[in-house]
Amino acid sequence: MFRTLLIANRGEIACRVIRTARRLGIRTVAVCSTADRDARHVAMADRAVEIGPAAARDSYLRIEAVLDACRRSGAEAVHPGYGFLSENAAFAEACAGAGLVFVGPPAAAIRAMGGKSEAKALMQAAGVPLVPGYHGEEQDPARLAQEADRIGYPVLIKASAGGGGKGMKVAAGAAEFPDQLASARREAKAAFGDDRVLIERYLARPRHVEIQVFADGHGQCVHLFERDCSIQRRHQKVVEEAPAPGMDPALRRRMGEAAVAAARAIGYVGAGTVEFLLDEDGRFYFMEMNTRLQVEHPVTEMITGQDLVEWQLRVAAGEPLPLPQEQLSIGGHAIEARIYAEDPAKGFLPQTGTLHHLRFPVEDAHVRVETGVRPGDGISIHYDPMIAKLVVWDRDRPAAVRRLSAALAQTEIAGLTTNVPFLAAIAGHPAFAAAALDTRFIDRHEADLLPAARAVPALAVRLAALGLLLDRAQAARATLATSADPWSPWGGTDGWRLDAPAEDGVALRAADGTDHVLDLTxxxxxYHLRDAGGDVPLRGALTADGRLAAEVDGLTVKAGWVRLGAEIILFLEGDTHRFHLLEPLAAAGDEAAGAGRLTAPMPGKVIAVLVTVGTAVEKGQALLVLEAMKMEHTIKAPAAGTVVRYRYGVGDQVPDGAELIEMEAA
Structure with a gap:
């Protein structure tokens, strides 16, 4: 086994590899950009080397910078994690050329699966079933349109050189094919430096089922069963589970054998994932092979009891696989939910900001949290907005689903918008409980998963107000303790007055725009609080870590309570409630943005201007394309009118909330 390992990645995967390497007695070296100097993975590693500016292309994607970090640190091996250089054949070759052990497959295997079209040709030769489509080299738009007509609409346009939902578009008919093709190519070029695409039949209700494979350098290859990754948004996975619900032993065996055949066909070594589409009739089709460890690998670890990162390190060191196929078995059921900084109500737009408050469930045999962030860390525009992976395990799927709901209810994040309530809605949906899964689960149940705003419960308003009163009392006591007269009765926090009970008031505006005025004695x-519900006695205590233990009208309640300036965030029974403190001198209301102005929903770069100044446009017409966090976001006209001015041009970086376009109403 090598003595020193460099992790050429960041975030939760870097932290995970460091933990496993440390358990095996291997020293670790982290790499970081200027934006990651104080990141969690840097603090965890034995050593760290800074390799460039914040932008990934100038740091984590620079092969020479990573190799130089190996030379400077004395690392003997490199673990690429996932993303960045993990599936880069040139990087694997460069590591070998520098005398380093690459913890991954041979460069030839990466290259064989690096292009989706070439990979499908190899799989066809190996007898692995394929979805009907076009995987040819000719990329002329007219030829691609002709192939789409031949396959039959709807069709899926996919970037040939990558995955993760980047460069993937659906064309429902011939009329929209050119625009979807152009968009897919732009995303593919930006994400992978290669705008080649392939065309496939778009299956009606497929499941996304993948097989974890592992091979060593001694000719052995096994599969560690399957994962169902059907619940996706924008073709990116959100919830994954293992084993796949409803998988009978015969189908599991056939898919496992096909995955092993795929790995053997390219001389694979190490951890890999063969991804299939499973149709309603039980037929499965090869999609792609990811020549790396997957984000969702923990669910496989939870049901098999194996540490796949340890397997990677042992195989890379030349050892045989720890177990043969016949000794691998499934125990229980595991589910992983990816927690992202994103706003599901706004098309899952990634969010940036500071994690002012971060609390996860206590980890045990049933709950596992993998994260690369800590309270106070920031989510920036430069990297993927995933905050954590919340993984649960139990004896069977119904019990695991209950575990997931409970764990999400115990997760508290304040400082930016996250998808935790959305994940909770998935976990609590009857269709999820019934395992009625397919890749369009979210689209089909969007009305349930993204419901209209509900009225704020009176209990939430009262607890938010109580927390504020307790917080004010704590601050007053702290001030009094350092004053010249710490025993003054006028500095007390119990409302004492000479001749009558003290009265006060709290005014809060909920996230739905409703105002709540509470009078109290x-x-x-x-306290005794008076609101629309009557006179309610309140008492409680607020801990330093943001826990509120309260008694409200005889009801004992526990909640999370966080104050960020004028904002109050309450975590109550799995729901998150946000309030704005209305001070007496504050304006009665906020003016809405001018109807003729369009602003950036998040920081990004303008990559296309679709309409010229002076053009009359209709409501919903696409005006500009913004690229942010590796995805395209189209800015559309909110109403009919005329484009008066573009404030930014192609290639310009724009900050969050920046005015992009001026329009004149029709």
Whole structure:
């Protein structure tokens, strides 16, 4: 086994590899950009080397910078994680040329699967079933349109050189094929430096089922069963589970054998994933092979009891696979939910900001949290907005689903918008409980998963107000303790007055725009609050870590309570409630943005201007394309009118909320 390992990645995968390497007695070296100097993975590693500016292309994607970090640190091996250089054949070759052990497959295997079209040709020769489509080299738009007509609409346009949903578009008919093709190519070029695409039949209700494979340098290859990754948004996975629900032993065996055949066909070594589409009739089709460890590998670890990162390190060191196929078995059921900084209500737009408050469930045999961030860390525009992977395990699927709901209810994040409530809605949906899964699960149940705003419960308003009162009392006591007269009765926080009970008030605006005014009177053991529901006694305590233990009208309640300036965030029974404190001198309301202005929903770069100044446009017409966090976001006209001015041109970087376009109403 090598003595020193460099992890050429960041975030939760870097942290995970460091933990496993440390357990095996291997010293670790982290690499970081200027934006990651204080990141969690840097703090965890034995050593760290800074390799460039924040942008990935100038740091994590620079092969020479990573190799130089190996030379400077004395690393003997490199673990590429996933993303960045993990599936880059040139990087694997460069590591070998520098005398380094690459913890991954041979460069030839990466190259064989690096292009989707070439990979499908190899799989066809190996007898692995394929979805009907066009995987040829000719990329003329007219030829691609002709092939789409031959395959039959709807068709899926996919970047040939990558995955993760980048450069993937659906064309429902011939009329929209040119625009979807152009968009797919732009995304593919930006993400992978290669705008080649392939065309496939778009299956109606497929499941996304993948097989974890592992091979060593001694000719052995096994599969560690399957994962169902059907719940996706924008072709990116959100919830994964193992084993796949409803998988009978015969189908599991056939898919496992096909995956092993795929790995053997390219001389594979190490961890890999063969991804299939499973149709309603039980037929499965090869999609692609990811020549790396997958984000969702923990669910496989939870059901097999194996550490796949340890397997990677042992195989890379020349050892045989730890177990043969006949000794691998499935125990229980595991589900992983990916927690992202994104706003599901706004098309899953990635969010940036600071994680002012971060609390996960306590980890044990049933709950596992993999994260690369800590409270106070930031989510920037430069990298993937995933905050954590929340993984649960139990004896069977129904119990695991209950575990997932409970774990999500215990997850508290404040400082930016996340998808935790959305994940909770998935976990609690009857169709999810019934395992009625396919890749369009989210689209089909969008109304349930993204419901209209509900009225804020009176209990949430009262707890938010109580937390504020307790917070103010704590601050007053701290101030009094350092004053010249710490025993002054006028500095007390119990509402004492000479001749009458003290009265106060709290005004809060909920996230749905409703205002709540609460009058209160100080009592001997707390407060009496008057609101639309009547006179309610309140008392409680606020801990330093943001926990509120309260008694409201005789009801004992526990909640998370966080204050960020004028914002109050309450975590109550799995729901997140946000309030804005209305001060007496604050304006009565906020003016809405001018109807003729369009602003950036997040920081990004303008990559296309679709309409010239002076053009009359219709409501919903595409005006500009913004690229942010490796995805395209189309800015559309909110109403009919005329484009008066573009404030940014192609290639310009724009900040969050920046005015992009001026329009004159029709």
């Amino acid at each position: 100080y009592a001997a053991d707390g």
